[in-house]
Amino acid sequence: MSSLMPLQEALEHITHTLDVITPTEIIPLLEALGRVLACDIESPINVPPAANSAMDGYAVRCSDLASQSDLIVSQRIAAGQPPSPLAENSCARIFTGAEIPAGADAVVMQENTEIQGDRIHFLETVETHQNIRPAGQDIAKGMKVLSQGKRLNAIDIGVLASIGVADVRVYCPLKVGILTTGDELQSPGAALQPGQIYNSNGPLMTSLVQSAGHQAVKVMHANDSVADTEQALQMLSEQCDIILSSGGVSVGEEDHVKHTIERNGTLHLWKIAIKPGKPLVFANVFNTPFIGLPGNPSSTLVTFHLFARLALAKAAGEQLALPTPYPVKCHFSRKGNQSRDEFLRVHVQNGIATPHVQQSSGALLAASQTDGYLHVPAKHDVTPDSEFNFYPFACF
Ligand SMILES: Nc1nc2c(c(=O)[nH]1)N[C@H]1C(S)=C(S)[C@@H](COP(=O)(O)OP(=O)(O)OC[C@H]3O[C@@H](n4cnc5c(N)ncnc54)[C@H](O)[C@@H]3O)O[C@H]1N2
Ligand code: MOO
Numbered sequence: 001m002s003s004l005m006p007l008q009e010a011l012e013h014i015t016h017t018l019d020v021i022t023p024t025e026i027i028p029l030l031e032a033l034g035r036v037l038a039c040d041i042e043s044p045i046n047v048p049p050a051a052n053s054a055m056d057g058y059a060v061r062c063s064d065l066a067s068q069s070d071l072i073v074s075q076r077i078a079a080g081q082p083p084s085p086l087a088e089n090s091c092a093r094i095f096t097g098a099e100i101p102a103g104a105d106a107v108v109m110q111e112n113t114e115i116q117g118d119r120i121h122f123l124e125t126v127e128t129h130q131n132i133r134p135a136g137q138d139i140a141k142g143m144k145v146l147s148q149g150k151r152l153n154a155i156d157i158g159v160l161a162s163i164g165v166a167d168v169r170v171y172c173p174l175k176v177g178i179l180t181t182g183d184e185l186q187s188p189g190a191a192l193q194p195g196q197i198y199n200s201n202g203p204l205m206t207s208l209v210q211s212a213g214h215q216a217v218k219v220m221h222a223n224d225s226v227a228d229t230e231q232a233l234q235m236l237s238e239q240c241d242i243i244l245s246s247g248g249v250s251v252g253e254e255d256h257v258k259h260t261i262e263r264n265g266t267l268h269l270w271k272i273a274i275k276p277g278k279p280l281v282f283a284n285v286f287n288t289p290f291i292g293l294p295g296n297p298s299s300t301l302v303t304f305h306l307f308a309r310l311a312l313a314k315a316a317g318e319q320l321a322l323p324t325p326y327p328v329k330c331h332f333s334r335k336g337n338q339s340r341d342e343f344l345r346v347h348v349q350n351g352i353a354t355p356h357v358q359q360s361s362g363a364l365l366a367a368s369q370t371d372g373y374l375h376v377p378a379k380h381d382v383t384p385d386s387e388f389n390f391y392p393f394a395c396f
Contacts, residue, residue, distance in 0.1 A: 004273035004339055007306065011322075013268075014282055014311045018289060021241045021315045022172045029160055032152050034213050035170035036318045041146045043163040046136035051100040052079075054131045058091040058113060058120055059104035062128050070119040077101065091120055100132055107131035139163060149319030151213055171317035174214040177240030177288075178205050179232055181248035181257060182295065183224045200364060201246040201300045205293075208304050209244065214312055222256075224248070229260040237286035242315050244308055247295025249279045257292050261285045273378060275340040276361035277303040282311075289315065296361035302343050302373070305396045323395035325375060327387045328353045334382040343373040348390055367393070 024038040053059065064071060074090035077083045083101035086092055091108075092101050100107070106126045114121040139145060145159055146152075152160075152170075160168065185199040186192055199221065206216040218239050222232040229248070236243045248257035249269065258281060261267040265285035272280050276299035281292030291311055293303045306322070313320035329352050336342075345366040346353040353374050356366035372392040376382055 003271075004278070005270045007272060007274050007341060010270055010272050010280065010282075011307060011310060014291075014307060015314045017282070018311055018314045020171070020317045021289070022174050022317060024169050024171055024317075026167050026169050029157060029166055029168055032160075032168045032170055033154065033157055035152055035168075035173070036213070036316055037146055037148055037150045037152060037156075038169045038171050038317060040144055040148050041160065041163075041165065041168075043139045043141055043143050043145055045139075045163060046141045047139035047162050048133060048135060048137065051132050051134050053094045053096055053098050053100060053107045054133050055107055055109040056095050057107050057109040057111075057131065058122075059086060059094045059100055059107050060091045060122070060126060061086060061088070061103055062106050062126050064089050064091075065122055065126050069122050070116065071122070072119055075101070105129060105132070147319065149317060151318050151320075174312060174316035175217040175239070175241045176209045176214050176312065177236030177243045178202065178209065178216055178219040179229075179236060179243060179245035180205075180219075180221045181224065181229060181245060183254075185221065187221075200297050201293075201295065204297065204300060204364070205244055205246060205304065208301075208309070209312065212309055212312060213318070214316060224254045224256055226256050226260055226263075229256045230264065233260060233264070233285050233290075237288035240288065242312065243285065243288055243290045244304075244312070245281075245290070245292045246300045249281045249292045249294055257281065261290065261292075265290070272303075273340045274302065274306065275337055275342045277306070277343075278340065280307060294361075297364040298345070298367060299361045301364065301367055305373075305391075306343075309396060323391055325389035325391045328374070328390040330374070330382050330386050330388060331384055332382060333384060334376070336376060336380040336382070337378055339378055341378050342376040343391075344376060345370040345372075346374040346390070347371055348392075353388070353390060 071091040073093050074087040076093040077098040078095050079097035083099050086101040086103035105128050112124045180199050180202045184196055186196040188198050209216045220232045222228040248255045261283045267283045270280050271278050279294045283290040291308050293300045328348050331352055345356045348371045356370050358366045375389045
């Protein structure tokens with residue numbers, strides 16, 4: 001048996017070998033949700049730009065209240081109005097978000113005051129800086145707020161708006177071509193003929209690619225022949241930045257993907273030490289990067305999550321790593337695989353993992369009915385009360 005490559009080694013090889021493929025463009029902030037930032041962003045300003053009040057109340061100079069508890073109101077400052085310096089022995093009526101006048105060093109919330117004629121009576125002792133949000137409290141001028149390679153989420157868009165950014169330089173979306181292979185496959189919607197099964201990997205990979213933030217620009221299917229596979233790969237290479245396929249990478253004479261690549265590019269076929277998901281192709285075909293996932297649907301899913309997702313991210317300019325797993329307890333027994341790390345589809349409740357009854361590489365429903373992967377390294381038996389790392393599907 002040829003030797004199996006450890007998961008981490010294959011992952012490092014793929015991500016180190018692939019370059020960022022997509023060019024960059026400048027787009028309006030409001031179109032940047034889900035796009036990948038192409039440069040670091042430093043704040044050109046303090047946020048807030050000036051000290052402001054955290055409460056509706058009165059801005060005071062604490063030393064004025066050392067010997068008296070009443071002050072006259074010398075000005076009224078609403079948010080958006082530039083204040084005048086605070087006159088001595090006076091207070092300023094102030095509202096949340098309004099700028100603190102020069103000379104004031106605290107704000108007293110109005111609930112702790114009483115209006116007595118034209119004077120304000122202060123009911124509490126006042127501490128310096130209370131209820132004042134200093135300039136730069138949120139973001140200091142010059143601070144790096146976001147890094148190149150960040151896929152922008154709603155919070156990031158808000159942060160960029162808070163520092164006045166109206167346009168951002170982002171990577172153009174990665175154009176992914178998708179290929180499924182196999183004579184037995186029928187499209188959903190058509191009647192199944194004897195010997196056929198529905199093509200689930202096409203829609204699965206398309207959706208995985210899209211939910212990872214890329215564009216699935218062309219989806220093709222090739223029957224089990226070199227001519228068909230070659231034609232499809234050539235067409236995809238002309239229209240896409242990178243090609244993702246499923247099936248046809250094993251050792252049978254009906255597995256044509258690797259022969260086609262050998263004729264038209266460079267092929268690295270690895271047997272990875274994971275289950276499901278042993279055979280994995282990483283290649284260049286018609287001058288286009290190519291990632292070939294195994295055809296068994298749960299192998300396609302696992303290898304997308306563990307490899308393809310990170311490879312596509314690298315090509316798209318995105319900084320991405322595997323999610324950080326956390327340990328969960330197991331209340332079951334299972335003999336460990338001797339050569340491959342297993343990624344069992346498990347439910348997790350109250351920190352306890354229960355495996356789905358169906359763990360076959362060909363079974364996809366188990367993943368839909370569970371919460372994520374339990375990573376059981378090779379040569380490890382699961383025993384009641386043993387602990388293994390868990391990767392929730394929601395983190396992929
Ligand atoms: N003699 C050996 N046979 C196999 C080995 C091996 O080491 N020696 N490895 C097994 C493992 S592990 C896997 S995983 C598969 C990988 O096979 P391929 O990637 O070549 O995939 P196919 O043979 O084309 O298909 C495998 C299986 O998956 C079904 N399939 C394929 N595409 C789709 C699709 N788009 N939608 C739904 N189902 C799909 C296909 O019908 C097969 O049942 O090889 C093992 N064999
Ligand atoms: O690697 Mo295969 O995915 O075990 O069936």
